[in-house]
Amino acid sequence: MNIKKHVPNFITLLNLLSGCIALIFAMELNFEMAFFFVSLGIFLDFFDGFFARLFKVSSPLGLQLDSLADMVTSGVVPGFIMVTMLSDGNNISATSWAPYLGFIITLASCYRLANFNIDTRQTDSFIGLPTPANALLILSLPLILQNNPPEIIHILLKNPYFLLAVTAFSAFILNAEIPLFSLKIKEFNFAKNKLQILFLTTSVVFLFVFQYLAIPMIILFYILLSVVNNYQLGKK
Structure with missing residues (x-):
């Protein structure tokens, strides 16, 4: 019995378990623990592929398991979080349909994950924001909201129209035909990796200064930097 071929799939299942636990914490409005377990799932998501390549045991089964696990950790959980924010933490009833629009994020994530499996262009970089x-x-x-943000940000995050705009943006950017540069550093060469080094350095500074508020700033910076890079490459 070749144990090595089961290691990546076991790690993938741990990613799925992390997503399930995150969902329970999200239901209890414990957003910090939900964030922790989603982050843990994403960490495990990186290492299942790493060990699959290391042990040379990549398989179609592993590819499908990976997407199914990501569907929960990076699809269902963020969709539910948005539903919770749109309901402002209140119990969601059948007569209150608007909060359910938050699950548009889940639907868009599902579409992206399915498309990713058949898109041969996304081997070394991404097209659209990864789930x-x-x-x-x-x-x-919700973590930004809980940590005494500036008043304007607090007002925006309590505004359902702003949250619906974020939901629409999320669904769009997940599936947009926008190439995003890879964060992988394949060799220690500053000239070839200056974009990645600039992004990672800036991200560390943002996290140190702005904490949770840095996360949307980093994501938007990543998209903007990719668009600028695409424009420069197009001019060459």
Whole structure:
């Protein structure tokens, strides 16, 4: 019995378990623990692929398991978080349909994950925002709200129209035909990796200064930097 071939799939299932636990904490409005377990799931999501390549045991089964696990951790959980924010923490009833629009994030995540599996262009970079990044973006919002943000941000995050705009943006950017540069540093060469180094350095500074508020700033910076990079490459 080849144990190595089961290691990546076991790690993927741990990602799924993390997403399930995160969902329970989200239902209890414990957003910090929900954020922790989604982050843990994303961490495990990185290592299942790492070990699959290390042990040379990549398989179609692993690819499908990976997307199914991500569907919960990076699809269902952020959608539920947005539903909760749109309901302003109140119990959701059948007569209150508007909060359910938050699940548009879940539907868009599902479409992206299915499309990713058949899109051969996304081997070394991404087209559209990856679901883990989008999940962190959405899960950061209630944490920002809980940590005494500036008044204007507090007002925006309590405004259902702003939250619906964020939901629409999330669904769009997940599936937009916008190439986003890869964060992988394949060799220690500053000239070839200056974009990645600039992004990672800026992200560390943002996190140190702005904490949870840094997360949406980092995601938007990543998208903007990619668009600028695409424009420069197009001019060459």
